Amino acid sequence: MHMFLGKFWILFFMGCLLTGCATRPVVVVEKKAFLQMAHNMTGEMQARNLLDADGDYIAPLSFAGVQHYGNILFHRLSPSFMQQPDTVHDIYLGTSFDATLQPDSRVRHWDNGFSIDHATQKIVVNMTAIADWDNDGQDEWIVSCMVEPKRGGRTRTYYVLVPPPRNEKERLEGTLAAIYECFGLACSLYVRDSKVVRRDAVDPLVPPTEVHDLLPGLETVTTPPDRSAPSGSGLEERSL
Numbered sequence: 001m002h003m004f005l006g007k008f009w010i011l012f013f014m015g016c017l018l019t020g021c022a023t024r025p026v027v028v029v030e031k032k033a034f035l036q037m038a039h040n041m042t043g044e045m046q047a048r049n050l051l052d053a054d055g056d057y058i059a060p061l062s063f064a065g066v067q068h069y070g071n072i073l074f075h076r077l078s079p080s081f082m083q084q085p086d087t088v089h090d091i092y093l094g095t096s097f098d099a100t101l102q103p104d105s106r107v108r109h110w111d112n113g114f115s116i117d118h119a120t121q122k123i124v125v126n127m128t129a130i131a132d133w134d135n136d137g138q139d140e141w142i143v144s145c146m147v148e149p150k151r152g153g154r155t156r157t158y159y160v161l162v163p164p165p166r167n168e169k170e171r172l173e174g175t176l177a178a179i180y181e182c183f184g185l186a187c188s189l190y191v192r193d194s195k196v197v198r199r200d201a202v203d204p205l206v207p208p209t210e211v212h213d214l215l216p217g218l219e220t221v222t223t224p225p226d227r228s229a230p231s232g233s234g235l236e237e238r239s240l
Contacts, residue, residue, distance in 0.1 A: 024049050026057045026131040029069060030112040033126035033144050037159065040180040040189060047195035050131055069127035070113040072165070073143060074098050077125075077172040081160050082147070095171065097125065121149045133161055133177060134193075140164075143174060155182045 028034045038045060038055065045051040052058070066072070074097050097116065101107065106117040113126035124146045132139050141162040148155045160174035178191040 023052045023058045024132055024135070025060045026050055026129050027060060027063050027065065027139075028057070028129050029065070030126045030128050033113070033128040036157075037128055037142070037144060040157065040187075041159075041178060041191065043196055044178070044189070044191050044194060048133065048135065050133070063130075065130075068111055069141075070109055070111055070125070073125055073127060073162075073172070074107075074109070074114045076165070076170070077143070077162065077174060079145075081158060081174045081176045082145070097123075120151070121147055123147050128159075130164075138163075142177070153183070156180070 026034075038051060038057070042051060042055055046053065046055075050057065076096055078095055079097055079100060097114070101116070102118060104119055108115045113124065115122065115124045124144075126144045127141060128144045129142045130139050131142060133142060134140075141164055143160045143162055145158040145160060146155065147158070157180040158176060159178040159180070161177050162172050162174045165172060176192060178189065181188050181190070
């Protein structure tokens, strides 16, 4: 049996080299938030090999996660990633989200996230997925943070990369990976270090990209070429 498995994995990895097992595994923690992320940036996630050409992801057959991601993020994640030059959220100047609460704030918790209703806006934070976003061999926690104003305006969803904590007390600092911003029905996606090449508007295969309030260090993205679907065992394909 062991000999058979050994030969199988050799054949599997040889097949990867020949056909390109490009899609990397993704641990989906909060499925609804992940589906929204995949919808918002399908092309970028395909270019990063986190979705295949059909928009599906590959899940590991087993994964030992932690409980109560939402509680960890609420008490230990810094909201500093929200401090962008063109939009200062004065109420998010604390070292963690629980430190930003106002007397009239209302909080709701669930296993993988939380929401905070402030007087002027509502935020919803979800532990969305665990994956190697940058293809550097290290998995990151991918956290989504939706900020919705109460009196109209731009709704923003921040996608943040958080290194997994090394202990139970470590403060968590996130790196902003992308922003999906909507004003009414008009939405724009901005991605830091985008893997999707921004083509010239004269390219007849790609429509011109409209830029709204481009943030420093972020790039607008277009649609990447299709990539072949992965094959092999040890990973499980999940349809969105």
